Structure formats: structure tokens, C-alpha cells
Amino acid sequence: MKSAYLYVRVSTDEQKRKGYSLPEQEDRLLKYCKYNNIEVKGIYREDYSAKNFNRPEWKELFSEIKKKSSGEDKNILFIKWDRFSRNVEYAYEMIGKLRKYKTTAMAIDQPIDFSVPESTVMLAVYLAVPEAENTRRAQNTANGIRRAKLMGRYPNKAPIGFINLTLMDGKKTIAPKEPEADVIKWSFHQVAQNDHKISEIMKIANEKGLICSRSHFFRILRNPVYCGLISVRLEPNEEQMIKGLHEPLISESLFYQVQSVINTKRKTTSKKNDxxxxxxxxxxxxxxxxxxxxxxxxxxxxxxxxxxxxxxxxxxxxxxxxxxxxxxxxxxxxLILSNNAVELFRNILEDQNIKIQKASYLYTQKLLERKIKERS
Missing domain, CATH: 2.40.10 (Thrombin, subunit H)
Incomplete structure (x- = not known):
């Protein structure tokens, strides 16, 4: 090996900016090339997941390889095979493409001698282990989210109208966020009255401060989180509703009334709101x-x-x-606001912050009540 391209990768942009993995990988590869008298023809730094090869830096590296003459042997070096790929199928496909351009991919910590037929067994192990880790990690995450939902907690990113909070015990919850929460309440009540077209209600809601698309607005109307229920998928075709610990924006009866309005084919009786x-x-x-x-x-x-x-x-x-x-x-x-009016608005904002804290305390109280009931 006389020359090589270096490829270093982390999964996210945050790891790239705040972590030390990229510099550490690059430093080790440079020392390896210096020790083995290998000329470095380029360094490609990636901050994308390895679930496939749809990555900007890899695409640029692959384009560079295709530009070189076919008679020249080329090499790509990285630390481990999980930096190359975390999907066995895509990895073998890419190795085949590289061979067409007389290019060899190699991990310095997990070297493979492709001239030995039995080495393909080790390559299969090196490629399969990262994919298995990814699958196991995803499964553990899904199980953790399901357990949290069964306990009445909402562990995902808060839907519009709510905000994510971390309680004093370290557990996460959601609480109403203004002004979106009030606009969503108003939207549910307007749809339930069945006097206006939903598109007109959405337009007014947007003007009131609820910024979302038409499809997102319909997802809001169908989301049971707003009435205090959390949907938990137990089996592919089995779903269960759990009473959440968070503060609901609307009642369950209003939510199901809105579902009836949305799902019933009807002749529009809504009034024009021009x-x-x-x-x-x-x-x-x-x-x-x-x-x-x-x-x-x-x-x-x-x-x-x-x-x-x-x-x-x-x-x-x-x-x-x-x-x-x-x-x-x-x-x-x-009109110009007086000093008293400015002070009033400041007090209103402080009261809103108190409401968020109150929601956090109410969540903790409900959690303690549930634990007491379970032990009694």
C-alpha cells in the first residue's frame, strides 16, 4: 500500500462539534500511515449515520475514486468496520462497487487479508456485529419508551402545545405551553361545534399563533395526548390507551366528539367566514x-x-x-404603553412561568399517588 484516502465518521453533528472521536480517529490513521510510509491523498470527515451510504462525504470520496484511472490501485482506510457501515447488505454491495474501481477498503484495527478465502468469514463477523448492536439498541430504546408510556409518562418530543420538562427526580414529562395550548383548546371547541370548515378554523388558528401545516393540524386533532391519553402499541394490530400523568388540554368527551366530526362523511354545514x-x-x-x-x-x-x-x-x-x-x-x-402596562405584562409572564412549575408539581403528586396505590 503506497497511498490511501482516510475516512473518519461519527453519527451526529453534535458529536462532530463537541466530541473527540473525529480528531482521535484522524490522529490514529495519520500515525498509521506515517509508520507504514503511506501517502495520504485526502481526509474525509463525516457526521452521518452508517445505516446506508447516502452520506455527503462518502459520496465525494466515491466520486474521487471513480475519477482516477482504472489502472491505479486505490485504498480507503478507517479505524473499524463500523465506521464503514452498520448494514451488512449495503456494506457488501459497496465493497463490490469499490472492487470495480480497483479500490480496497480496510480497517486498521480489524485488518482483513482479502487474498485468503477464509478471511471473508471474519469480514462477515466485523460487519454483522455493528448491525446487531444497532438493532439491539433500537429494540432497547423502543422497549424503554413503551414502558414509560405504560406508566403514564410521555417520553417523546412534546407535541405542539406542550413543552418537555425534567422533574426533580430526573424523570421527564410534558406541560402546557402558551400561547399554543390555548389556541389548540379553541380549535377543538370550534371543530366540535361543526359550524365552520376545518380549513377555516386552521387559518384562524394560524393567525392566533399556532404555526403548522394543514396535515399537522389534522394530526393535532387526532392526537389523544391532548385529552390526557397516551397511545401504546403492544402488538402490530393491538393498541392500548393509557391515562397520562400530564395535564390535559381538553376533556376526553370533547376529543371523541371531534373525532366523530372528522371521521363522519357529511354534507358541509359550515358557514363562510369571509x-x-x-x-x-x-x-x-x-x-x-x-x-x-x-x-x-x-x-x-x-x-x-x-x-x-x-x-x-x-x-x-x-x-x-x-x-x-x-x-x-x-x-x-x-397608543404608547405606559410604565404600568409594561409592568403588568412582566407580571403576566412571571405568572405563566409559575403555571409551568405548577404542572411539574402536579405530575410529581400524581406519580406519588399512583405508587401509593400500587403498594397498598
Whole structure:
């Protein structure tokens, strides 16, 4: 071996930035090449999983190998075979591709003499062990998540409207997160009323601060976590609902009412909500004559329609909606928050933080109550 490309790999970007594995691998490979008088033609540093070869640095290395003349023997060095691949099938396929370009892959800690037929047995072991480790690790993780869910804990990343918390005992839970939690509550209640199209409800929810796609919004409506239930898959076709320890956003009855609305094929009875943006002051205005709340509607003129805020029968109060909306918006722009208002908002934020802490304490209390019941 006169020359070689060096390949070092870790699984994640965080390991690349904060860990010492990449520099350690590179340093050992460089010392190996110096000791054996091997010219280093390039170093490729990777921060991708080895479940397949769809990795940026490996693709670049493979392209470089294909550019070289076919008459030249080429080599790729790495520390162990798990740096090369953690999938037996893909590993053998890639070794075959490298052979077409007269390239040999070699692990300095697990050397293989490909000229000896029996060496293929050791290669199979070196490649199979990392795949078995990955499979076992994935299975252990899945079992741990299932056990946590059976205990009523939600161990995954918190869904929108919740936030992940770590309790004083080190266990993880989720708690409501504002303002998304309130918007989600509002969305469930609106869908349950079955008065508006779900797409219209989603649009208003987005404006209120719930930023998500249409498909994500439907996943929210179908997620039992919001009513305090956690879905646990026991068998491929068997699923169980566990009462969670976290604080629910809605009741179970409301959740199943929404499922009925979503899953039932029905003739749409929802109302168009196009007027909502035009008459956004409706319900907040009072008549200057009779002190009753003003309503709103559109009057048909000869050539076009005219929007008005108006009073009820018997009162002739009528105000152009476009004019009044512009006056209201201009007045808002002139407002400046006083020091007292700023202080009030600061207190509101502090109260919100207290709510999160309260959710953590309630979770701990429920956990202790469950343990007492189990022991009694």
C-alpha cells in the first residue's frame, strides 16, 4: 500500500462539534500511515449515520475514486468496520462497487487479508456485529419508551402545545405551553361545534399563533395526548390507551366528539367566514344612541356591496365598516404603553412561568399517588 484516502465518521453533528472521536480517529490513521510510509491523498470527515451510504462525504470520496484511472490501485482506510457501515447488505454491495474501481477498503484495527478465502468469514463477523448492536439498541430504546408510556409518562418530543420538562427526580414529562395550548383548546371547541370548515378554523388558528401545516393540524386533532391519553402499541394490530400523568388540554368527551366530526362523511354545514376579517370589531361596539351592541352586515347597492356596522330594528344608527376599521387602526398606532402596562405584562409572564412549575408539581403528586396505590 503506497497511498490511501482516510475516512473518519461519527453519527451526529453534535458529536462532530463537541466530541473527540473525529480528531482521535484522524490522529490514529495519520500515525498509521506515517509508520507504514503511506501517502495520504485526502481526509474525509463525516457526521452521518452508517445505516446506508447516502452520506455527503462518502459520496465525494466515491466520486474521487471513480475519477482516477482504472489502472491505479486505490485504498480507503478507517479505524473499524463500523465506521464503514452498520448494514451488512449495503456494506457488501459497496465493497463490490469499490472492487470495480480497483479500490480496497480496510480497517486498521480489524485488518482483513482479502487474498485468503477464509478471511471473508471474519469480514462477515466485523460487519454483522455493528448491525446487531444497532438493532439491539433500537429494540432497547423502543422497549424503554413503551414502558414509560405504560406508566403514564410521555417520553417523546412534546407535541405542539406542550413543552418537555425534567422533574426533580430526573424523570421527564410534558406541560402546557402558551400561547399554543390555548389556541389548540379553541380549535377543538370550534371543530366540535361543526359550524365552520376545518380549513377555516386552521387559518384562524394560524393567525392566533399556532404555526403548522394543514396535515399537522389534522394530526393535532387526532392526537389523544391532548385529552390526557397516551397511545401504546403492544402488538402490530393491538393498541392500548393509557391515562397520562400530564395535564390535559381538553376533556376526553370533547376529543371523541371531534373525532366523530372528522371521521363522519357529511354534507358541509359550515358557514363562510369571509366576513370575519371585514367585521373584526363586531361584538365590541355599542350604539351611541341606545347603548346596544352593534351588529354588522353588507348592504347591496346598485353597482356594488357596502359593509356597515348597524344597530337593531328601531334604531337608525349605521356606520361604514371600512371607515370605522381604518379609524380604529389609526388610533391603535398612536397608543404608547405606559410604565404600568409594561409592568403588568412582566407580571403576566412571571405568572405563566409559575403555571409551568405548577404542572411539574402536579405530575410529581400524581406519580406519588399512583405508587401509593400500587403498594397498598
Amino acid at each position: 366576513l370575519r376579517e371585514l367585521f373584526f370589531l363586531k361584538g365590541f361596539l355599542t350604539c351611541p344612541v341606545c347603548d346596544r351592541k352593534l351588529s354588522a352586515s353588507i348592504s347591496q347597492g346598485r353597482s356594488k356591496k357596502y359593509p356597515y356596522y348597524h344597530c337593531h330594528d328601531g334604531c337608525k344608527t349605521r356606520i361604514n365598516a371600512v371607515f370605522l376599521n381604518e379609524c380604529y387602526q389609526n388610533k391603535l398606532q398612536q
